[in-house]
Amino acid sequence: MDQKTKIHSELRKNESYIREKFENCADILIRPMRLGSESKIDCLMVYIEVAVSNMMLDDSALGKMINHFWEISPGQIQEFMRNNSLGIADVQKLADMEEVLSAVLAGNAVFFIDGYDKAMKISSKGYPDMGVSEAKSEKVLRGSKEGFSDSVKTNSALVRKRIRNSRMKVEEKTTGVRSKTVLQLLYMEDLVQEDLLENIKTSLDEYRIDGIFDSGMLEQLTDRTWYSPFPQYQTTERPDRAAMEILNGKIVVLCDNSPSALILPSSFNGFMESSEDWFHHFEMASFLRALRYLALLVATLLPGLYLAVIRFHTQILPANLILSFAKAREGVPFSSVVELIFLELSFELIREAGVRVPGALGNAIGIVGGLIIGQAAVSANLVSPIVVMIVALTALGSMVIPEEEFAAAFRLLKYVFLFLGGYLGIFGIVLGIYLTVAHLSGLLSCGMPYLLPFIKKEPCRDAGEGILRIPFRKRWQRPLYARWEQKIRLRKNDSDDSGESRREDSRKVQEQEEKDS
Structure with a gap:
């Protein structure tokens, strides 16, 4: 039999095909039965044991259907199969065996009857899951x-x-x-x-x-x-x-x-937004968004800037601060680059261990491990205290970014800037920023520029999607992703003068189109 084998009117052939396909599948139950009030008619039920348990049959639509079949004649059973006279919800007729196999493996029950060349798929509770x-x-x-x-x-x-x-x-x-x-x-x-x-x-x-x-x-x-x-x-x-x-x-x-x-x-800006940004007042939401962008810069550039300053550009800092840095590094046997890389990798190990260890123990490992390793490294003169502080601020900055995968990209980029700042100074940091912005400018997500709305794309709309969040009642246009003819999302509900409201909307749209052109 090929993939598109039709369902046979003879039940025995259908059962043989099903048993061949589901051979050695102990979780799939194939249950022959004889139903009907007078002369019995052969039927077949195929389902996954966990998805359609025997305990559920009495209370389900499937159980009510089988109980009904006990009380009617074989001819009425076939009539029911054709017309679904009980009106059971989510019942579908299947014409070939490929559909039958897919339905069973999707967690549904499939019912066959002798003398009828179709099968009936009856949806069940499906596979178990963790719920909401x-x-x-x-x-x-x-x-x-x-x-x-x-x-x-x-x-x-x-x-x-x-x-x-x-x-x-x-x-x-x-x-x-x-x-x-x-x-x-x-x-x-x-x-x-x-x-x-x-x-x-x-x-x-x-x-x-x-x-x-x-x-x-x-x-x-x-x-x-x-x-x-x-x-x-x-x-x-x-x-x-x-x-x-x-x-x-x-x-x-x-x-x-x-x-x-x-x-x-x-888009880049979308990764920096939190779900609750639109539930807070715009002043606080704008402050938090700006804080996230600052945290992103800290998480990416701070280690590289520190190395660039203490290795190449000491003149840009006050003398007392430079002397404090030099005193803190007394006795440290490693170069500043190796020192910073060592501590950054140590904190990455602590972060990964905290994620992998389940429950409250993972949080304890993250906190205690960071304190112990940091203090021990400083006491042993392996690293300076200022480097511990820099690495801690960098880690905090990456945790502020709402999207974990987006934050992970900048955690990797941090090491690039670390080497650029450590060996090329401020010039290396500027070069790294230029290459990063150039790469982001060329990125597309499903054909849309990654840096929207910071770069222009005609027609450009004021959607309130920048770093600062505009008041909710002023956000009357949809973003660029929606159709141009559906750009208006917010209208003033004035039942006495709805025509005036529409005219005001049209006037705003016309002004925006003139500005874009």
Whole structure:
């Protein structure tokens, strides 16, 4: 039998095919049964044991259907299969065995009946998962505490819960030749740009692979600039963040068995935003955003600047400070570059150990390990106290960046600037900044410039996406990712003069278009 084998009206042949395909699969149950009130008719149920447990059969739609079959004749059973007279929700007829195998492996129950050349797929509770829990990596003081789970169906439902609009589409597709992993694309039909949507679909279909087990594997396969340390896709564990980005005209990709959603396209500024930025007053949100950019500079440039100053440009610091640095380094047997690299790598080891060790013990290792190693290194004259302080500030700066993968790129870049500052001085730091900005300027995320909105792209809109956050009531335009004709997102609700409100919106749009031109 080939892949597109049709379902046979003779039950025995269907059962033989199923048993051959699921040979040595102890978790898949194949249950023959005889149903009907008078002359019995042979039936077959195929399902995964954990997904459709025997305890659930009595209370489920599937159990009610089987109980109903006991009371009717074989002819009525076949009539039911054709018409679904009970109106059981989420029932689908399957025409070939490939659909049957996919349905069973997706966690559904499939029902066969002798004399009928179709099978009935009945959705069940599906595979077990951890359920909805709090987002671990994106903590907020204000906002929803819900986080994505490992079930793609649950994740799309959490987004649908926040956008109850029929124009939000959920396209489903399967990837992985052997894993058959379910992907879902979520977007607003009237907001998303069609070329952007087609570009993402093409990227997802570009490769064939045995299996996809997390959105991170999908991200690495579809990255256009794969050699760049900067992530081109933003990830989130928060349904509210995903919903906000969908309303901005972006596309969210959900991967089964992964609690992280991909947001496409992404930008440098988007990685520096937190979910609660739009829940706080604009003064505090603007201050925190500016603080994050300052922390990014500290995490990237501070070690290199320290080396550049003490090795090449001592004249730019006060004499007392230079003498203090020199006194602190008395007795240290290593050069300043080796000293800084040694301590940076030590803190990276502590960070990695804290992540890998589970529970509260991991936090204790991070705190105690940092104190002990730092104090012991200073006492043994292996490093100077000022270097311990520099490394601690650098680590704090990287932790302030909201997106972990984005922060990791600058943690790597820190070592480049460390060598440039240590061997070329300020000239090396300026050269490194120039090359980094040039690289970021050439990066594209799904065809959109990575440095939006800091670089111009026609037509350019005032979307309030810069470092400083504008007041919420002034954010009347959507970002560049949405369609141009749908750029207005905020209107004053004036029931007495709605026509005047629309005219005011049109006037603002016209003024903006004239400014852009």
